Structures are given as structure tokens and as C-alpha cells.
Amino acid sequence: MSIQADIIEQIEKFKTIIIHRHEDPDPDAFGSQAGLAEVIRNCFPDKNVYQVGENNASLEWITTEDKIDDKVYDGALVIVIDTANTPRIDDQRYKKGAFLIKIDHHPNDDAYGDLTWVKTDASSSSELIIDLVNNSNGKLVLNKKAAEALYAGIIGDTGRFMFNNTSAHTLRVTAQLFEFGIDAAWMNRKLDEITPGIAKLSAYVWDNMTITEHHAAYIVLKHDLIKNYKLGAAGTAPIVSVLGKIDTVKCWTLFVQEEDGTYRLNIRSKGPIINGLAKEYGGGGHPLASGAKMDTLTDEQLKEYVAKLDKIAATYTGEDND
Numbered sequence: 645m646s647i648q649a650d651i652i653e654q655i656e657k658f659k660t661i662i663i664h665r666h667e668d669p670d671p672d673a674f675g676s677q678a679g680l681a682e683v684i685r686n687c688f689p690d691k692n693v694y695q696v697g698e699n700n701a702s703l704e705w706i707t708t709e710d711k712i713d714d715k716v717y718d719g720a721l722v723i724v725i726d727t728a729n730t731p732r733i734d735d736q737r738y739k740k741g742a743f744l745i746k747i748d749h750h751p752n753d754d755a756y757g758d759l760t761w762v763k764t765d766a767s768s769s770s771e772l773i774i775d776l777v778n779n780s781n782g783k784l785v786l787n788k789k790a791a792e793a794l795y796a797g798i799i800g801d802t803g804r805f806m807f808n809n810t811s812a813h814t815l816r817v818t819a820q821l822f823e824f825g826i827d828a829a830w831m832n833r834k835l836d837e838i839t840p841g842i843a844k845l846s847a848y849v850w851d852n853m854t855i856t857e858h859h860a861a862y863i864v865l866k867h868d869l870i871k872n873y874k875l876g877a878a879g880t881a882p883i884v885s886v887l888g889k890i891d892t893v894k895c896w897t898l899f900v901q902e903e904d905g906t907y908r909l910n911i912r913s914k915g916p917i918i919n920g921l922a923k924e925y926g927g928g929g930h931p932l933a934s935g936a937k938m939d940t941l942t943d944e945q946l947k948e949y950v951a952k953l954d955k956i957a958a959t960y961t962g963e964d965n966d
């Protein structure tokens with residue numbers, strides 16, 4: 645039996661299904677989570693299906709989460725989606741269920757779960773949910789609500805079909821979503837819109853960034869500065885792509901200081917492979933889009949990191965690949 649058939653067998657078997665995703669959720673985390681939840685609710689109205697984790701005000705147009713008691717986990721199936729490693733699972737109660745399934749498209753460095761389905765060439769976890777539906781022999785069926793969530797996930801992770809993770813298959817399954825009359829233009833606009841605070845912070849980033857000799861770029865955004873723009877660390881997500889808009893920049897990093905003083909690193913690239921660097925700093929992710937955390941960021945630590953990023957840019961011989 646295929647892994648997808650195994651997953652569907654487990655979905656059929658359990659009365660209660662709880663779906664988790666990663667912390668700091670992005671549109672694909674929310675979209676794949678809500679898309680799967682909606683598909684199961686659509687086809688198995690007698691099951692109790694919950695999606696858990698923190699809400700994010702700016703992404704509530706995709707979905708909002710359920711609040712559940714610990715006892716709901718007794719005898720439940722837990723599905724964790726779009727989350728490479730267990731520390732990043734939003735809501736660590738994921739361990740309390742009776743059976744655990746991992747569905748993901750990130751490199752499978754931490755193959756947790758009783759069943760693990762990881763496909764790294766999928767554009768997004770949302771794409772995987774459509775594959776699961778298409779391979780379910782009609783046991784799972786999409787509806788408009790699921791299609792909307794999954795579309796949000798796909799355009800989130802592909803940068804509205806701009807990144808090289810967009811395949812012919814991505815476009816084919818996306819076409820399926822259009823059959824449900826989703827308002828794709830509205831969702832594209834929602835993802836592209838920025839607040840005045842983000843606009844001003846973007847201007848700050850362009851004004852104050854550093855571009856190294858070999859075309860790696862970086863900027864450090866301290867918590868106090870972010871607060872001046874009336875944003876929290878989580879609100880800076882739309883800034884991540886800003887440095888990459890510069891034609892000469894090959895790879896870049898945003899150091900974003902959290903309220904507790906630690907740093908979140910958003911690491912991106914147009915071609916040079918940067919997930920090895922992310923791993924070196926205890927993080928991970930995709931070859932061209934990764935993240936990591938640092939407890940402190942001294943001048944020395946910054947210098948050392950930037951030298952490594954610059955070396956990655958310097959040794960890259962391929963074409964830009966974004």
C-alpha cells in the first residue's frame with residue numbers, strides 16, 4: 645500500500661483528528677492545515693476535526709484555530725503538517741495522541757511520526773494535500789473552503805508562482821482549485837499588500853542594509869527599532885523578500901530580534917544553497933529559503949556569520965535561480 649493510502653486508512657479509522665503545523669505560521673502552514681481539516685470535515689462529517697496553534701491576525705483571512713482541552717488528545721489521530729522538526733511544532737501536545745503522522749515538503753532531517761510522508765520536490769504542503777485528495781480513490785474530496793485555504797498556501801510558498809519550486813504539477817493542481825470559483829485575484833492581492841509600517845520599515849532596510857563584496861546582503865533589525873514601526877518580530881515577515889529585490893544580491897539574511905532579546909534569522913537565496921548554513925546555526929529549511937535562531941548576536945558573531953554567507957555567494961557558479 646502506498647504511504648498516501650496508509651494515511652487515508654488512519655484518517656478513516658480515527659473519530660478525532662487533530663492537525664498541527666509549525667510555529668510562526670506562514671500561509672502554507674495555515675493553508676495546508678486548514679485545507680486538510682476542511683477536506684476531512686467535508687467527507688467525514690461525523691468525525692471531530694480540530695486545527696490547533698496560535699492565530700496570526702494578519703493571516704486570519706486564511707483560517708483561525710481551535711482551542712481544545714488536553715483530554716481531546718486521548719485516543720486521537722494527530723497529523724503534523726509542514727513542520728520539519730519536532731521543536732518547531734506549534735503546541736507540543738502533539739505527542740499526546742494515539743497515532744502521529746508527519747506530512748511535509750521540507751528536508752526530512754527529523755523523521756518523526758508513526759507514519760511519515762515527505763516530498764521535498766512539492767512546492768508546498770498545500771500541494772501535497774491536493775495530491776492526497778487525488779490519490780484517495782474518492783475518499784477525500786475538495787470543496788470551495790478547502791480550495792481557498794490550499795490556494796493561499798500554494799501562492800504563499802511559491803511567491804505567487806515566482807520561485808523555482810513552482811512545477812508543471814503545481815500549476816496543474818492549482819488549476820483544480822480554480823474549478824471551485826475561488827477568488828484568486830483577491831488572495832493574491834491580500835498576500836501582496838503591506839501596511840504603512842511595513843512600507844516604512846522596507847525603506848529603512850533599503851537605506852541601512854549591507855551588501856558584501858560577493859553580493860550577499862544582510863540587515864539587523866533590533867527589537868526597539870521594530871517596535872518604533874509598531875510591529876512585532878512576527879510582523880516582519882513581509883520584509884524578508886525586500887533585500888532580494890536588489891538585482892545584484894544573490895543571497896541574504898534578515899536578523900530579527902525578538903522581544904526576549906534572541907534573534908530569528910530569515911535566510912534566502914536566488915541560487916547559492918543556504919540551508920547548510922542554517923543547519924550550522926541549529927536551524928534548517930529549503931535550499932533557497934531557510935531559517936535559524938541565535939540567542940545572542942555580538943559584533944564578532946555577526947562578522948563570522950556574514951563571512952560565511954559571503955563565501956557561499958562567492959563560490960556560487962550557477963545562474964540566478966529565483
Ligand code: AMP
Nearest residue numbers: 910911927928929930933934935936937
Ligand atoms: P522563515 O525564514 O522563518 O520564513 O523560514 C524559512 C524556512 O526555513 C521554512 O521552510 C522553515 O520551515 C525553515 N526554518 C525557519 N526557522 C527554522 C528553524 N529555527 N529550524 C528549522 N527550520 C527553520
